[in-house]
Amino acid sequence: MVSFSWIRPQPAGLxxxxxxxxxxxxxxxxxxxxxxxHADHARGGHLRTIATPETLAIMALRYNTDVGKTGADAxxxxxxxxxxxxxxxxxxxxxxxxxxxxxxxLVEHAGERVLVSGDYKRRxxxxxxxxxxxxxxxxxxxxxxxxxxxxxxPIEQEIARLLTARAAHPERCVLVGAYALGKAQRLIAxxxxxxxxxxxxxxxxxxxxxxxxxxxxxxxxxxxxxxSATRAALTGxxxxxxxxxxxxxxxxRLPDPITAMASGWMQIRQRARQRNIELPLVISDxxxxxxxxxxxxxxxxxxxxxxxxxxxxxxxxxxLNQRRARPLALLGYEDEDD
Ligand SMILES: [Zn+2]
Ligand SMILES: [Zn+2]
Numbered sequence: 001m002v003s004f005s006w007i008r009p010q011p012a013g014l015x016x017x018x019x020x021x022x023x024x025x026x027x028x029x030x031x032x033x034x035x036x037x038h039a040d041h042a043r044g045g046h047l048r049t050i051a052t053p054e055t056l057a058i059m060a061l062r063y064n065t066d067v068g069k070t071g072a073d074a075x076x077x078x079x080x081x082x083x084x085x086x087x088x089x090x091x092x093x094x095x096x097x098x099x100x101x102x103x104x105x106l107v108e109h110a111g112e113r114v115l116v117s118g119d120y121k122r123r124x125x126x127x128x129x130x131x132x133x134x135x136x137x138x139x140x141x142x143x144x145x146x147x148x149x150x151x152x153x154p155i156e157q158e159i160a161r162l163l164t165a166r167a168a169h170p171e172r173c174v175l176v177g178a179y180a181l182g183k184a185q186r187l188i189a190x191x192x193x194x195x196x197x198x199x200x201x202x203x204x205x206x207x208x209x210x211x212x213x214x215x216x217x218x219x220x221x222x223x224x225x226x227x228s229a230t231r232a233a234l235t236g237x238x239x240x241x242x243x244x245x246x247x248x249x250x251x252x253r254l255p256d257p258i259t260a261m262a263s264g265w266m267q268i269r270q271r272a273r274q275r276n277i278e279l280p281l282v283i284s285d286x287x288x289x290x291x292x293x294x295x296x297x298x299x300x301x302x303x304x305x306x307x308x309x310x311x312x313x314x315x316x317x318x319x320l321n322q323r324r325a326r327p328l329a330l331l332g333y334e335d336e337d338d
Pocket of ligand 1: 036038098119
């Protein structure tokens with residue numbers, strides 16, 4: 001029987017009592033361990049933040065008032081490096097394959113090992129190192145796509161659909177909605193991997209994060225600002241913008257855009273219709289149902305704690321497969337990053 005009373009799910013996040021620290025807290029705390037840079041995990045305002053160097057750089061870009069400034073303290077920890085905290089707690093950050101810098105956090109105390117996944121996926125992603133299977137007693141997994149209906153197609157297939165739509169309409173342009181952290185850069189890197197060598201045009205809100213990725217060695221090829229480009233220059237081109245910009249005034253000056261969106265939620269036709277998406281691309285930075293269940297099998301923990309999404313489906317799967325599991329009632333996480 002496992003105890004693990006030293007790590008407690010609380011509404012604001014997972015609290016590690018002996019070290020008096022939190023993982024991905026949803027409110028400002030004294031000491032935060034942050035799995036990755038998406039806003040629902042990496043809140044600003046902590047007194048001290050421990051994260052990978054890439055995540056700290058992303059946080060500094062997004063909240064330049066919090067991390068690294070105004071006395072706030074940031075401690076970088078590289079993948080595979082173990083850090084000793086107070087109260088006999090040690091933490092090791094392992095790649096999660098979600099976005100640049102994303103980590104699972106292995107927390108060890110009194111001979112017990114809890115692995116907190118943060119967000120993750122198992123599919124290859126040219127912008128970050130792959131998820132590392134790490135032995136543990138308790139695996140805390142996300143469940144964003146925790147229902148058997150969610151199966152993400154191979155990304156090559158979705159990239160091919162995008163390139164086919166562009167080639168079929170040389171007088172138009174393809175406008176793809178993609179979130180600024182992770183999705184936009186993965187989309188660009190996959191277009192390059194598919195042999196697409198044209199300049200890719202960016203909405204201004206994506207430029208800084210793409211520069212940050214390029215600065216960390218992720219090759220994105222030639223990127224140009226869409227806002228200063230002429231209508232003629234944009235004809236026949238691929239333009240990437242945050243989802244919120246797809247239907248706003250900014251998009252009206254583009255040459256008859258084919259509106260696309262890259263998200264795991266595009267598998268749900270109704271969501272694509274609601275957003276007026278002509279070309280839904282099912283591209284997700286979260287594990288789908290197959291990846292979630294495969295990962296629990298690969299790690300084979302004594303117990304699985306499920307959070308952050310559709311807990312019920314995964315809970316039921318664990319029961320049916322004679323695996324100990326429980327849902328965690330953590331607040332403040334959203335699906336927004338996909
Ligand atoms: Zn995320
Ligand atoms: Zn998340």
